[in-house]
Amino acid sequence: MYLASQLRPDLVIMDIVMPKLTGIEATIQIKAFLPSVAVLVLTGYDYDEYIFGLMEAGAAGYLLKAVSGDELIHAIRAVYAGEPVLHPIVARKLMSRFTSEAGKTDRVSHLLT
Numbered sequence: 605m606y607l608a609s610q611l612r613p614d615l616v617i618m619d620i621v622m623p624k625l626t627g628i629e630a631t632i633q634i635k636a637f638l639p640s641v642a643v644l645v646l647t648g649y650d651y652d653e654y655i656f657g658l659m660e661a662g663a664a665g666y667l668l669k670a671v672s673g674d675e676l677i678h679a680i681r682a683v684y685a686g687e688p689v690l691h692p693i694v695a696r697k698l699m700s701r702f703t704s705e706a707g708k709t710d711r712v713s714h715l716l717t
């Protein structure tokens with residue numbers, strides 16, 4: 605967070621496992637003090653708790669390290685332009701969680717009547 609507050613970047617590429625803070629904690633701090641900074645997660649982890657934690661913290665994108673160099677460049681440009689970017693595995697997990705929660709709470713049924 606210290607470097608982000610000092611340098612005030614437009615975009616931060618974030619990992620999850622780091623020496624002092626987790627990527628979730630760092631993203632929360634960055635977004636709290638610099639809400640306009642786009643955070644693009646680039647990690648080897650696709651665990652649900654990381655994905656959902658980082659999305660809730662305000663990450664603009666989540667990629668797995670298996671992406672190609674071209675995909676990474678495209679993602680950086682997209683996130684910088686304000687577009688969300690998700691690795692297909694991450695997108696599936698988010699969609700699965702959303703659809704399972706929607707079914708449990710029946711949030712949309714009132715729209716159909």
